[in-house]
Amino acid sequence: MRLIVDHRTTYRFTAPQARLIQLLRVNPEDTHDQSVASWNVHVDCDARFRRGRDGFGNSTTMLYVDGPVDSIEITVSGEVLTNPSNGIVHGAHEPLPPALFLRETVLTMADLDMRDFARDVGLGEPLAALHALNGAVHRRFALDHGRPAAGQSAATAFQHPTATPRDLAQMFIAAARSLGIPARYVSGYSPACFGDDASPAPHGWAEAHVIGLGWVAFDSCTGLCADEAYVRVAVALDSAGAAPVAGSRLGEGEEALDVDLHVDRAGQ
Amino acid sequence: MLSRTASSLYWLGRYVERTDFIARLVEATVRLDVLSPRPAGEAAWASALAVSETDSAFAKTGQSVTQNNVARFLTVDSSHSGSIVRSLDMARNNARAVRTALTKEAWTGINRAWLLFDNRSSPGGAMATLNLVEAVKAETRGFEGAVHRMLRNQATWFIRLGQAIERADNTARLLDVKYHILLPEGERVGGVVDRDQWTTILQTVSAVTAYRWLYSEGLKPANVIDLLIARPELPRSLAASVEEAVDILNLLAKRTGLHGEADRMARNRHMRLAKMASGAVISRGLHQYLQGFIAENDELHRAVGRQFKFT
């Protein structure tokens, strides 16, 4: 499948900033079933880029901007070709062992309710348990079309009737880990959740490690494994670690964020 | 040198100078009021509050203007920024932040002065107050000596630049508040009370002896004004402070290659002051002149910050 991504993020500051540094995780990389045909990162002001790699193996871009800056627009766009793989990830750069992804973080801590929930639905062999869990998370929450609330943990999200894709993924991860299955957060792009509508944010889903299969992608938005309509960009223990943008600015005032994001299947 | 270090050294200089000035002000006022055969009373202490720009802060305490209350307010009261203890606190915080740029002796001077106020809630009676401010002065003198013995480098000069600019401000304020004493309207000049007041002013800037050396004709207001404004021989005069600022900025420019608006501003000011006769200042209005000077000094302070990238 050919997926076309056009992702614009605009930050507006109420007071001009003297300097801006951002850590971007917006570059997808080739895997066995994902091939990046073209990809561009562009900002609307003078900036310096430095490519690198973080500890999870994600490709990173450091962005350095001198002020004064009133606003900055980051445009990420490109085309990615994918093959169906039943959600199984082949050929990704994996510097860390699955055992690391059993670790809880503040955002993915399973409280007692979630542990009970995971134990009740996650029955059987690991793969069966994961499918059951994914379906149960999917059915339990209505999709929230808004932008994810900053810093909200899985345990908090679990108390609400609706959830964003990010929250669904983090709840799945927390539940899977509570069953002793390594799980991680994936950020990327997919039309699976919002279809032709503009997405409020880059997509987030989960991967769980199954012995014999490797990492398998689950999306609790659909209740299914991720198919070929997904562009994998970054993985980490939680959504913060895989965030497309981590930023720091030098200056007073508040910031406002605008996202304009379209993911299209070519020829559709 | 780090910009932050330069800024802290400069502020250290300002706060040490301010500490010393408040100490002198309290000392002179105690002498004028308590130790004088003709106690100056409330007026003297009200004027000390005005000179240190703490009158409105003091009014908020609701206390009456007495020697005990004002002396305590100006020395040990940490609730406002005009007291010795707060000034020392600020000096010490800045010194701590640049501990590596100071010699042990310079740091110790500040720290010892600060320790004088450890757990102290009252300066005590008149004699105890004098002892306390004398001890503060001894430590600030020790600091000054230590700074002069430090390497002749930027660290020393930023401290001294802060001192010079603070000193100019202090002397200008002292004169401005006391100018009605110096230039009373329609009153006979030279009465006994005036003599005491003049002496107080001279004591505050350590100029009693200097006055005798420079003027042979006894205490005259025009001479006191001349001494404090125009005589570069007196370290605390405006002329001396202004000249010192120019000199130090020159030294800094030579060492760092940084030469800019602060230098130009300081040099202009110096040239104008050198050409000016104090008599002309009096005839054109001392108060207006001093207000202008204080504003210009503040401008120079900001230019220094820009030139050396303090923020």
Added chain:
Amino acid sequence: MGQAGSTVARPELAALGAWIDETPDAELRRRQQSAEATFRQLGITFAVYGDSDASERIIPFDIVPRVFLADEWARLSAGLVQRVEAINAFLVDIYGERKILDAGVLPPDLIFGNAQFRPEIAGIRPPHDIWAHICGIDLVRTGPDDFFVLEDNARTPSGVSYMLENREAMLRLCPELFRDFRVAAVDSYPDRLLETMKSVAPEGVAAPVCVVLTPGHYNSAYYEHSFLADSMGVELVEAADLVVDDDVVWMRTIAGRVKVDVIYRRIDDDYLDPLVFRPDSMLGVPGLIAAYAAGNVALINAPGNGIADDKAIYSYMPEIVRFYSGGEAKLPNVETWRCREPQALKYVLDNLKDVVVKLVDGSGGYGMLVGPTATKAEIETFRAALIAKPHRYIAQPTLALSTVPTLADAGLAPRHVDFRPFVLTGSKGVQVVPGGLTRVALKEGSLVVNSSQGGGTKDSFVLMDNGAARGQRQSQGQSQALRPELPLHHLPEEANGRPPPAGAE
């Protein structure tokens, strides 16, 4: 204290006993007060959190030095070098190839489940592959030749300023001791540290710019930060003084930006770079890890070192040393039961009233059970916790620590001590500074040497030869209570207690 003990008690040190005998208590006390007055004037203070009355205190100083003989020191040094080399090798491996896990020496979940293993910086290779440039190894002694490692500190060990300032005070106040003893100098430490820093600068930097990065002057160890920067002649910077641009670190000076090559940082990993670690950190430098990953700056010590000095890892140090050095550890650990192992757990549960139980990720004495002094209820609480989550605990025997003579209120008396020597690792090798920080529990019978709980410090003499070769003094042989390093069997019963909790940083 019987005469019998004196033969055991290191006759080489007779001269110290003689000095103590000859110098009246009042004179010792006067010198001690003089030293403390100097420390206060210099501002060698530490902040006690939550203590508003005395927000800045000095750490009490004891005038009677602790003495290490030359051959004792040689043995200790060899053990320290071996241990620190193993720590470095372990860090290179665990953030790289992880051969030690392949070899089955450590259970992998001990690493990967441990918050001290930092995935964020995995894959980064620090300049020259050195991670633990400055280590402080906490030692305790239970007998003449029995030193044990109580704790490794491979993150930002503090206390070296006390080693140097205590020595300076002793030189000033007790010059006669340096005439009688040939004491190895410690004042080269700042030079050695600077050499170490320069030696690990990124490749190709001819004249590296080194700085010390402090959280600021409100930090409890600020004096030490400024002291070290000062004595090395380098800038003491705060986060706001540094900017990262184009993956290069610069400091802001009055003349513009200056490139920084080596940073001795005294800020915890969590606060180092808000883009990578805690986003709310105000102490950190955004982009610092990117510059580090790009190989443009050396960080001392490397981020991620916590995995080497963690309590859970500690119990495996003998195996770790063996794995990387090929030989047995010259400095043993305090015996440690890993409660994750069923047999060890059973032993600990059966002997709770005799052992010390520690939470593996606890620090500063939190989450700790001291069996001999615990109430029945406390023991039962821990029993339940141990049964519920055994993998979170280790246990150790209570140790009979050695004592050294110390000036107490009623004159000289034996007090318990521990010792933190400092080990430097640069691209040219490992070196141990001949000295260290001796911490002393000033309360009678107490084993707690922490400065926040009534502990003090004293100078640590490392002799260049055994005994006092140059001194002509003879011991008067009268004051056994003053004898240095009392042998084990002289300890009163109640003195046997837990190992002291280790230092603040």
